[in-house]
Amino acid sequence: MDEKMINALNSQVNAELYSSYLYLSMESYFESEDMGGFGNWMRVQAQEELAHAMKIYDFIIQRGAKVTLTRIDSPPTEWKSPVNVFEHVYSHEQKVTELINQLVNLAISLGDHATNNFLQWFVSEQVEEEESSGTVLKKVKMANESLNALLMLDNELSQRVYNPPTTKTNI
Numbered sequence: 001m002d003e004k005m006i007n008a009l010n011s012q013v014n015a016e017l018y019s020s021y022l023y024l025s026m027e028s029y030f031e032s033e034d035m036g037g038f039g040n041w042m043r044v045q046a047q048e049e050l051a052h053a054m055k056i057y058d059f060i061i062q063r064g065a066k067v068t069l070t071r072i073d074s075p076p077t078e079w080k081s082p083v084n085v086f087e088h089v090y091s092h093e094q095k096v097t098e099l100i101n102q103l104v105n106l107a108i109s110l111g112d113h114a115t116n117n118f119l120q121w122f123v124s125e126q127v128e129e130e131e132s133s134g135t136v137l138k139k140v141k142m143a144n145e146s147l148n149a150l151l152m153l154d155n156e157l158s159q160r161v162y163n164p165p166t167t168k169t170n171i
């Protein structure tokens, strides 16, 4: 693999680990507010992000390159409200989509079809990530000041279950 591609994929491992860290911090926020269902949604999200990082980690090795781990930034630890948290999740996922698009652009510019093909899984995944976080954001906004509605949503989000990707490299 081209050095530029290796470096960019290594940066994405860091970005996915940061995402996992961010969602764990959001889980902690919700747990401290006694909203365990929201916390569960974040735990599942954090597990997904760790799996994303490992998928790229494994791909770098599979291509005969070296994974280089770097410092992970500290995530925020406080938010103003559940709406504020999900606004953050949604905008964060939009940023991740942009990062994935940039990786695809780089793979294409280098004629690296294998990496481009690998990254298509992430292109699809980001559509789902933006949809799922956008849907919860809409629901939290609708619930807004109603404690009853928030409790119902908390119960709904407590049902989310983590489904690990089935293979190391794709699908």
Ligand code: FEO
Residues within 6 Å of the ligand: 016, 019, 048, 049, 052, 093, 096, 129
């Ligand atoms: Fe790994 Fe939520 O993007």
